[in-house]
Amino acid sequence: xxxxxxxxxxxxxxxxxxxxxxxxxxxxxxxxxxxxxxxxxxxxxxxxxxxxxxxxxxxxxxxxxxxxxxxxxxxxxxxxxxxxxxxxxxxxxxxxxxxxxxxxxxxxxxxxxxxxxxxxxxxxxxxxxxxxxxxxxxxxxxxxxxxxxxxxxxxxxxxxxxxxxxxxxxxxxxxxxxxxxxxxxxxxxxxxxxxxxxxxxxxxxxxxxxxxxxxxxxxxxxxxxxxxxxxxxxxxxxxxxxxxxxxxxxxxxxxxxxxxxxxxxxxxxxxxxxxxxxxxxxxxxxxxxxxxxxxxxxxxxxxxxxxxxxxxxxxxxxxxxxxxxxxxxxxxxxxxxxxxxxxxxxxxxxxxxxxxxxxxxxxxxxxxxxxxxxxxxxxxxxxxxxxxxxxxxxxxxxxxxxxxxxxxxxxxxxxxxxxxxxxxxxxxxxxxxxxxxxxxxxxxxxxxxxxxxxxxxxxxxxxxxxxxxxxxxxxxxxxxxxxxxxxxxxxxxxxxxxxxxxxxxxxxxxxxxxxxxxxxxxxxxxxxxxxxxxxxxxxxxxxxxxxxxxxxxxxxxxxxxxxxxxxxxxxxxxxxxxxxxxxxxxxxxxxxxxxxxxxxxxxxxxxxxxxxxxxxxxxxxxxxxxxxxxxxxxxxxxxxxxxxxxxxxxxxxxxxxxxxxxxxxxxxxxxxxxxxxxxxxxxxxxxxxxxxxxxxxxxxxxxxxxxxxxxxxxxxxxxxxxxxxxxxxxxxxxxxxxxxxxxxxxxxxxxxxxxxxxxxxxxxxxxxxxxx
Numbered sequence: 010x011x012x013x014x015x016x017x018x019x020x021x022x023x024x025x026x027x028x029x030x031x032x033x034x035x036x037x038x039x040x041x042x043x044x045x046x047x048x049x050x051x052x053x054x055x056x057x058x059x060x061x062x063x064x065x066x067x068x069x070x071x072x073x074x075x076x077x078x079x080x081x082x083x084x085x086x087x088x089x090x091x092x093x094x095x096x097x098x099x100x101x102x103x104x105x106x107x108x109x110x111x112x113x114x115x116x117x118x119x120x121x122x123x124x125x126x127x128x129x130x131x132x133x134x135x136x137x138x139x140x141x142x143x144x145x146x147x148x149x150x151x152x153x154x155x156x157x158x159x160x161x162x163x164x165x166x167x168x169x170x171x172x173x174x175x176x177x178x179x180x181x182x183x184x185x186x187x188x189x190x191x192x193x194x195x196x197x198x199x200x201x202x203x204x205x206x207x208x209x210x211x212x213x214x215x216x217x218x219x220x221x222x223x224x225x226x227x228x229x230x231x232x233x234x235x236x237x238x239x240x241x242x243x244x245x246x247x248x249x250x251x252x253x254x255x256x257x258x259x260x261x262x263x264x265x266x267x268x269x270x271x272x273x274x275x276x277x278x279x280x281x282x283x284x285x286x287x288x289x290x291x292x293x294x295x296x297x298x299x300x301x302x303x304x305x306x307x308x309x310x311x312x313x314x315x316x317x318x319x320x321x322x323x324x325x326x327x328x329x330x331x332x333x334x335x336x337x338x339x340x341x342x343x344x345x346x347x348x349x350x351x352x353x354x355x356x357x358x359x360x361x362x363x364x365x366x367x368x369x370x371x372x373x374x375x376x377x378x379x380x381x382x383x384x385x386x387x388x389x390x391x392x393x394x395x396x397x398x399x400x401x402x403x404x405x406x407x408x409x410x411x412x413x414x415x416x417x418x419x420x421x422x423x424x425x426x427x428x429x430x431x432x433x434x435x436x437x438x439x440x441x442x443x444x445x446x447x448x449x450x451x452x453x454x455x456x457x458x459x460x461x462x463x464x465x466x467x468x469x470x471x472x473x474x475x476x477x478x479x480x481x482x483x484x485x486x487x488x489x490x491x492x493x494x495x496x497x498x499x500x501x502x503x504x505x506x507x508x509x510x511x512x513x514x515x516x517x518x519x520x521x522x523x524x525x526x527x528x529x530x531x532x533x534x535x536x537x538x539x540x541x542x543x544x545x546x547x548x549x550x551x552x553x554x555x556x557x558x559x560x561x562x563x564x565x566x567x568x569x570x571x572x573x574x575x576x577x578x579x580x581x582x583x584x585x586x587x588x589x590x591x592x593x594x595x596x597x598x599x600x601x602x603x604x605x606x607x608x609x610x611x612x613x614x615x616x617x618x619x620x621x622x623x624x625x626x627x628x629x630x631x632x633x634x635x636x637x638x639x640x641x642x643x644x645x646x647x648x649x650x651x652x653x654x655x656x657x658x659x660x661x662x663x664x665x666x667x668x669x670x671x672x673x674x675x676x677x678x679x680x681x682x683x684x685x686x687x688x689x690x691x692x693x694x695x696x697x698x699x700x701x702x703x704x705x706x707x708x709x710x711x712x713x714x715x716x717x718x719x720x721x722x723x724x725x726x727x728x729x730x731x732x733x734x735x736x737x738x739x740x741x742x743x744x745x746x747x748x749x750x751x752x753x754x755x756x757x758x759x760x761x762x763x764x765x766x767x768x769x770x771x772x773x774x775x776x777x778x779x780x781x
Contacts, residue, residue: 076372099446121470141592155192176611283317334407376414520598656767662740
């Protein structure tokens, strides 16, 4: 991987010119003397900002979509020796919580404030124009990266960053809400909710790169670990004592569940017992380890999930294979993080590195009841792709060609002992493992111990700042800073019996609500809706609230609302107080319409858009031509060499869904990919001639999300086909609109290899009929 890493470093050096420089601050007073000559003058150099003597490094691994009971370190069935090593040299927290979704958790882990309070009440893809939901964290909410950067730390971010509004995730910015605007001096990662682990679309600071083009054995986890080690090495070569803050955010174990073949093969047959038995095994192991209290009951299997024993043998085999891929990805991620830990030990800095591990939410059930070969179906209202379609990919599951997602039955097993999943306000959605390891700061006598104090992801920032010995500033760049909602967890480092300092915490996501207070929690599942149902009937008033006493019922398995109606009413009233205080209203649970509305909000509205090579690429789908459910025409002006006519003219999306107009074997082709389930392929009846020519594809809408596509060469019709279904919401969470090449995955397999550049495209015009 060295050649790719060197290429990234070169790009980083180039872009550093753009991003170097401190944020605005008062100029220090000159304390020297200025005479007429150097001899009668005295030089003065202000002391550079330095971190306190002995200040720790900080390393955060925020994993994606991992439930409380997935990893062996919390009783799960997937071995995670690196996490076990860290827990054995630190503390496990079994009463830690998140916002139940990626974007808000990722924003607040750095900001230390409640998610609605900083405009991150939902995913940035489903933002709304209200203070609690606009995906615009204010400048008054600077977090630990910005604060520590100003206090003398080097700050580095590697991996997933998905809380920037989608229309800002482009080369044109603005970059206020990118990592560079949040205090991170160096960034190498992806600006999306997920990505293909074998073929990711990455950024070095604000410049896009495609790291795998010349790396056939590439996987992003190895790349991210290599980058982390190289950056630490470069820092130490430049300055021997400057501490660093590094945030390492894997795409794992969010879909697609992808790992190298040798890792997938390690788990063959390991999950044949099925998800019901697995839940019992995991709970037994959790009790033995002490990560759940003795006597904890297993919450009931979700009534929507079929019992394992009712499945036929083919379904069992497919669902077990899905879990094998998930486990392989988790285990492989643990291995790569272990390489970073090993390097810190090698250079003698492990003991004084504060290492924090957690997940952004509970395990995801967005794969539906059957799992899915293409998670993008979820975002387009097709969350339950049937077994008959998924089974075609049985032997490929976990490789580069799918957006693999495990079935909800296995997700509930990964969330053992809790009920429900990511997005919900129940503990299956927001209770996550937390590990803190810091040999220099946590007394050795507590190594391997478990802490039970109630805590929340907003507590991470004040914990880091207290460990660093840095007071949060009241004013940054002239802007008064909001108070932290987080409470430092450092009080638990040397006092296992310390009383909880967090006594109240609200939760809300897509209408799912909960309020915790002094050991009790009231919670409701809005419209009784599971994640694989995008929209459901019902009102807020119809929602049924449940009540749990966590002091006696760790797993939320005994609803006592009927026995304690006065306590339920008290907590419901408290939720209203917290909601008003934190910008929680208005509530809305319709994910699909919000996603579509965000796509439409940023889309260009001109009837004609023109693009010129060579770099009209990596355009976020939200600001690309809005072609969905509209008549439109793609017109390419060409000047082709006789022996080099092939190449991509324009594409959006990729394997997940999308379209592509290209020349292959000198023939004009148009491919429309409907969520990977069906592809319409049109090939011209004649060759595209060398020299100058004009080729086009005209789509005529004939009904709602359907129409006819026709190819033309120099005005002559050369092919036509009916497209019965077109994509309603989004082609991809990651893939982009590209002109003259394909920067992501191919729109169709085994036809061309990316980047498939066109040498003869001179101009592309997109014509859109906005009237229909």
